[in-house]
Amino acid sequence: MEAEELLKELAISMLGDEVLPVLEILLKKKGELTDDEIARILNVKVNNVRRTLYILSDHGLVRYKRTRDRETGWYLYYWRANTDQVNDILLNRKREMVQKLKMRLEFESNNTFYICPDDGSRYIFDEALENEFKCPRCGASLVYYEGDKVKEIIERKIKELEEEINNETKAKVS
Numbered sequence: 001m002e003a004e005e006l007l008k009e010l011a012i013s014m015l016g017d018e019v020l021p022v023l024e025i026l027l028k029k030k031g032e033l034t035d036d037e038i039a040r041i042l043n044v045k046v047n048n049v050r051r052t053l054y055i056l057s058d059h060g061l062v063r064y065k066r067t068r069d070r071e072t073g074w075y076l077y078y079w080r081a082n083t084d085q086v087n088d089i090l091l092n093r094k095r096e097m098v099q100k101l102k103m104r105l106e107f108e109s110n111n112t113f114y115i116c117p118d119d120g121s122r123y124i125f126d127e128a129l130e131n132e133f134k135c136p137r138c139g140a141s142l143v144y145y146e147g148d149k150v151k152e153i154i155e156r157k158i159k160e161l162e163e164e165i166n167n168e169t170k171a172k173v174s
């Protein structure tokens with residue numbers, strides 16, 4: 001996939017469709033634009049554009065260069081899309097995912113689960129105890145839930161991601 005498409009997809013998956021108009025203007029421009037210029041092109045308030053730009057920048061999708069206007073003394077922000085850093089953004093996302101999966105794995109390992117055989121809802125021991133081992137949704141008796149399958153799946157996913165991260169990091173160094 002092209003870097004531009006990848007950046008757009010990342011933006012949608014992280015932040016939703018609302019950020020797209022601003023991002024697309026920057027992608028089309030393939031260079032720098034000020035918030036004022038973007039606001040004019042989109043015909044929206046500059047404050048809205050600024051807010052979107054800061055959100056995009058928080059997630060590493062755009063960046064800016066700041067210069068001082070000699071006449072007014074005001075700062076001007078020139079924004080551009082981070083198409084050249086899309087691989088780093090992806091890599092960071094994978095690292096974050098690994099962190100989340102590891103936390104999830106810890107949670108799975110440190111808890112005992114009970115499951116409702118009728119509707120499949122799952123409860124940790126404390127919740128099951130509170131409800132006297134009856135499903136709070138339908139009243140069926142909860143049964144002990146073997147969590148090894150879930151842990152296996154999480155462990156496999158972590159391994160997969162770590163291998164990808166390794167390969168991509170190596171590819172960059174060489």
Ligand SMILES: [Zn+2]
Binds near residue numbers: 118138140
């Ligand atoms: Zn139930």
